[in-house]
Amino acid sequence: MKRDPIYGIMAEFDSAQALVDAAHATHQAGYKKIDAYSPFPVEGLAEEIGFHRDEVPLVVLIGGIVGGLTGYLMQYWMSAVDYPLNIGGKPPHSWPAFIVITFEMTILFAGISAVFGMLALNGLPMPYHPVFNVERFSSASKDRFFLIVFSTDKKYDPIATRKFLEALNPRSLSEVPS
C-alpha cells in the first residue's frame, strides 16, 4: 500500500478554549483519528479527542507490587535461607526489621514504572515526528494550540476536511507532509 504523502491537516488556534471547542466539534463531526497539541496540560482536552484509557496507574500498581515483593523476598531469602546469621539472637526471619527496605523498594519500583511507563505508553523518545515539519508548530511549546486530523481517518478527505477545519476559525491551516 502506498503511503499517503499527506500526514494530516493541522489547524492553529490562539487559546486553549478555542482548541477545546474545535476538538469537541471535530470529534462530534465524526473524525476519530485526531490529535491536539498544547504548550501545557489543558483540562478535559484528552477526553474531547476521544482518549479515555490511561494505563499509567495500572503500570505503577504492578511496579509497586513487584517492588514490594522483590524487597521482602530478597531480604527473606538472603537472611533466612541462603546465609542465616545469628546477630544479637534475633530470628533470621525478622519481618518487622524487613519492612523499611520493603517499603523503599515498593516506592523505587513504582516510581521508576511511573516515569518509564509514561514514556513508553507515549512512544517517547521519538526525536522525529511529521508534525515538526510544519514551521509554525514550533510555537506549540510556547503559546499556540494545534489540532490535527490524520489522513488515516476514515472520514478524511483532502478538500472536505479542509473546509470543515476552516469553518472552525483557525488562525492558520497547514498540510502536514509525512
Added chain:
Amino acid sequence: MSEQYKSSTELERAPVIEPGHTFGTVTEKISAIVLTRPASNGWFIGFGICFMLTMMLLFAIGYLFLKGIGIWGVTIPIGWGFAIVNFVWWIGIGHAGTLISAILLLLRQSWRNSINRFAEAMTLFAVASAGIFPAIHVGRPWLAYWLFPYPSTMGVWPQFRSPLMWDVFAVSTYATISALFWFMGLIPDFATLRDRSDKPALRIIYGMLSFGWRGSARHWHRYETAYLLLAGLATPLVLSVHTVVSFDFAVGIVPGWHTTIFPPYFVAGAIYSGFAMVLMLAIPIRKIYGLEDFITERHLQNSAKVMLATGLIVAYGYFIEGFMGWYSGDRYDAFTLWNRLHGPYAVPYWMLLICNIFIPQVLWIRRLRTSPIALFFISGVILVGMWLERFIIVVVSLHRDFLTSSWGMYYPTRWDWMTYIGTIGMFLAAMFLFLRILPAISIFEMRTLLPEAEVKE
C-alpha cells in the same frame, strides 16, 4: 471585618504571578536566562570561587584516601564526627525540595509552581553532597559497594536488621526518585528550549533531552497522571527518609539518641532547614535574574510561615527531650541533659537554642516575613542552628556515655572543615551551572497559572 484582618487577606491573595503576563512573556522571560542572556562577571566570579572550593573538597578527599580517617578529628568514643553531622544536615536540606514539588502539588498549592524546579535541583545537589559523607566515612571507601546486596564470592549478604542498611536503601531510593521527578518535569521545558533556540547545536541537545516531546493531549494526560502518582509516591518517601536517618540514632541505646520523638522531630527539622536553604537561594536568584514577577512576596511569606511552623515542632522536640531527661528518672538521660546545658559543649548547645528557637520567632512579625533581606539572614541563622543541632546530637551524645572511663572530647581538624566547606562549594557550583543551562522555573507549570489557561466545558 476589622482593618487588620482585611489587609491580611489581601496579602493572602497576593498574586503568584504579577499581572500582565501571557503565555509568550512567561516563556520568553524564563527561557531567555538560559538562551540569550550572557553570563555576567558576577556569575563567573561566583562560579569560580565555588569551583575552587570543589577542588578543595577533592583535595581533602584525596588526602583522606591516602592517609585514612585518622586525619579527621574522629576518635573513640566519638566515632561519628563531622561526616555524619554533615550527612544529616545535607539530607535534611534536600527534603524541602521534595516537600515543595510533591506534597504541595498534592495539596494543590499552585504557588509552588514557580519555586519547585530549583527546589528540586537543590534537593538533588544536597543529596549528592550528603551521599559523599557516609561513603568516605567507612574507613575503606573503595569497598563502600559492600553495602549493596550483590552476589559476592564471600557468599555473605548485608545485615538487613541494621538501620544503617535501611539508610542505604532509603537514601538511594530518594536520590533516584528525586532525579526522575526532576527530569520528568524538565521534559516539556526542554521542548520549549528546543523550539526557542536559534543555535543548531543547542536545538539538537535540547531536542534529544526533550525525547521529542510535542505536547499531544494524549501525552499530557499520561504525563499528568504519572506526575501526580510520582508525587504521591514521593510524599511518603520523603517522610520515610529522615525517619530512617533518625533510626540510625534512635535504634541505638546511647543516651540522647534512644528516644521515640526522633522521627517526627527529624522530619520537621529537615523541612525547617530545607526551607531556609530555599530562601537563601531564591532571594538572590529572583533579584539577580529579575524574577520578582514569578517569585513574589507571597512565596517568601509562605516559606517563612512553613519555617515558623516547623521551627516550633523542632522546639517542641527539644522540650520533650529535656522533659524526658527529667521524667524518665534514668540517670544517664538526666546527665545527658545536664551535660548539654553545662558540659564542655554548652556553648554550641546554647547557640543552637538561640538560632533555632529564639531568633526565628521574629517571623511572627509580618514586616520581617516579607522583607527579603531579613529573611535571608534569618534563614542563614536557621541553617547554622540546624547544623549545630546535628553536632549536638552526634558529638555530645557520644562523648560522655555510661562509663566515665570512656569519656572523650572531639575536636574537628582542618580536614574536617575543608571537606565540609568543600561540599558547600560543590553544591553552589552545581546551582550556578543549573541556572545557566536549565530553566530555573518550570515554564509549562507557570503557563497553567495564567487565567487564560482555564477552560470551560
